[in-house]
Amino acid sequence: MKIMPVSMPKDIDKYFFNRVKDINMINTQLSTVRLDIPPQLLITGYRGVGKTFLLKKVLNDQSEDILTSFIDISEIVGRQKGNLTEEKVLKEILNSINETMSKDKKSYKKWIDKITGHVKRLQLKNYDFPGDANIMDIPIPVIHDNYDKLSKFVMELPQKIVDESKDIKGYIIVIDEFQLLKNVKKPDAFFWLIRSFVQKQFNVGYVFTGSVSKTSDIINMINGQEGAFGGRLIQINIEPFTADETRRYIEEKSNNLKFTNEGFERFYACTRGIPLYINSLSSVLPNNTICDEEIIKQTLKFNIDQVAMMWIYVWGRLSEGEKDFIIYLLEHEGSNRADLDNELGYAKSSITRFIDSLSNQGIIEFNRERKFVLADKMLERWLKTKYETNGFYPL
Ligand SMILES: Nc1ncnc2c1ncn2[C@@H]1O[C@H](COP(=O)(O)OP(=O)(O)OP(=O)(O)O)[C@@H](O)[C@H]1O
Ligand SMILES: [Mg+2]
Known part of the structure; x- marks a missing residue:
């Protein structure tokens, strides 16, 4: 298989x-x-x-x-x-x-002596060596608060x-x-x-x-x-796969997944050509059926946790404020800074922190319309589906 x-x-x-x-x-x-x-x-x-x-x-x-x-x-x-x-x-x-x-080790044998010699010369000058730590047979330095020497x-x-x-x-x-x-x-x-x-x-x-x-x-x-x-x-x-690449990828590597034309379009719209989602959605789709739009929609809905697995992990590590920030962007389809400052209910300095932290994690981005938006559609879909199913967003 x-x-x-x-x-x-x-x-x-x-x-x-x-x-x-x-x-x-x-x-x-x-x-x-x-x-x-x-x-x-x-x-x-x-x-x-x-x-x-x-x-x-x-x-x-x-x-x-x-x-x-x-x-x-x-x-x-x-x-x-x-x-x-x-x-x-x-x-x-x-x-x-x-x-x-x-x-x-074998192929490096020829020159390992030279390097060892080199490190040993260093040892005399700069370092304090332990008996137990090695690179190959080269002792490596113990560092006692000696950041300069370690870094060099x-x-x-x-x-x-x-x-x-x-x-x-x-x-x-x-x-x-x-x-x-x-x-x-x-x-x-x-x-x-x-x-x-x-x-x-x-x-x-x-x-x-x-x-x-x-x-x-x-x-x-x-x-x-x-x-x-x-x-x-x-x-x-690195760009996501194009629709054409996605199609070829499925043909070549999937376990005989088949789509109708609309089914494939839906599949591509859901995954956006991101291999992680292509793979995770493919893994829950039926193999011996020709998948149409409806099958894709339903399968995604019922398996959203499996497909969006990465986000469960990421979400669990966010602070309450960061989650509020994300939900605000989700419900308002993005937001500019002024609205965030006025409506989110957090101090400006906190909002600045959320922005830094969330963009450093690739969760939000700043778009051409000068709005902060969620960077990932699967995150959006996961949150929306959870809300629809449970009546509240993931905690
Ligand atoms: N060229 C590829 N061919 C087949 N599968 C791929 C390819 N690129 C990525 N994948 C699949 O997508 C998954 C995610 O890829 P990867 O972890 O490299 O993404 P990433 O860009 O490093 O993500 P992150 O930003 O979360 O670290 C991989 O485990 C792999 O299964
Ligand atoms: Mg990675």
Whole structure:
């Protein structure tokens, strides 16, 4: 039976569809690591559009002379109690470099001695080493409130690895859910720190991505005129599948789903070409029936929690005020700032906080009519359906 997964599958190639143009565009940028031009990218796009999946595929497909690391900031946040700190992020980067190098010890054997030697020289100068922590066989420093040394050590390591090995031509590091970096103590300073190292590393590429709206202040903080990267990050937006791509995707990867013409139109209107929703709605539709508009409508209504699963999770983590804000936008089909200030019933400073937080999570966006609107139709549909069924919005 064919499956269209709703979570990240292990076998990426088996489930991955198309994205040829995006892959080419990203690879063209990334290939400059070989030419001593460090690529720096910012990949944006709606929640569930496939940014993570796409970047995993891109990393997987790099040739052997390019090392890669994938760091998901949400994993650090999820795993650890307490606040996200700069140190935790740096250690996670270090861990993932370690993992990359440990994967194929044999092929790195030739040059691992050199790197070990290098780290040992560093040790004498700067670091305090424990007996138990290792990168391969290289001891890594224990950091006692020594942020400067940790950051230098971690941020310079990828370039050193490239420098020490003839076979390795570049190192690509993806930082997923980067918007969460806003929760470290001094996010501005942290981005500037990354930037200051990135500038001196000619064969190390950084790709930032996350569930963040294009108009959020975190994008400004990192890539705006005053931001650490000051517009140097090349921004690539990943679009949902077109109707045509959606049709081909269903033909190729679904478990024999069939639609009438109107049925397909409805399906596309509901999913908007976002693979996460294409997959989740497909998984609840009947396979041996030709789905018409009515079947799509009913199936979605009765399975809304399953299709909009992501939002149950996101909703549960929002504050009361943020939920009120979202419901206000839903009921008024968007709103400008003045109306929010006058009618929402929260202080202006709170409203500013809601706006920052919700756009940094890709939940709202600021549209051309200068209104704040919900960024995701499935969120709208989920809230409306819950209201219709239960008489109140999800708590
Ligand atoms: N090119 C694709 N081919 C097949 N399935 C895809 C593709 N892109 C995404 N998907 C499916 O959609 C799901 C969501 O994709 P992914 O997690 O990459 O989205 P995202 O843009 O990173 O979302 P978020 O902003 O929430 O992190 C994946 O689990 C995968 O099943
Ligand atoms: Mg993602």
